[in-house]
Amino acid sequence: MRPTQALRGGGDIPLGKYNHYLGTWGNFGSLKQKGIVSYGIAPNRQNPLAGAFHDAIFNTWRRFRNQVIYFAPPMIAGYYVLNWAIERNEYLNSKAGRAEFGGEE
Known part of the structure; x- marks a missing residue:
């Protein structure tokens, strides 16, 4: 089994397909690549917004x-339940409610 290039470590020995050693990490010694074009724009020419x-x-x-179906129905149901509870409480604490249900509690 052949060890990887990382395990061979050290020295300027020829490695790779064309017997060319690239160098250690951060110290690449290969020639510049041809045919690669990169474009940039100056920061003061950009419009970030x-x-x-x-x-x-x-x-x-x-x-x-996309999210309204998940939170709208519980909010609507909660509103109607709260509205019913407020109206029921007001009725039970009114004169008519006390007359109707006053002796049960």
């Missing part, structure tokens, strides 16, 4: 639309 407000509105709507 381009389209941020437009995207925020539509992204918020999309997320709300």
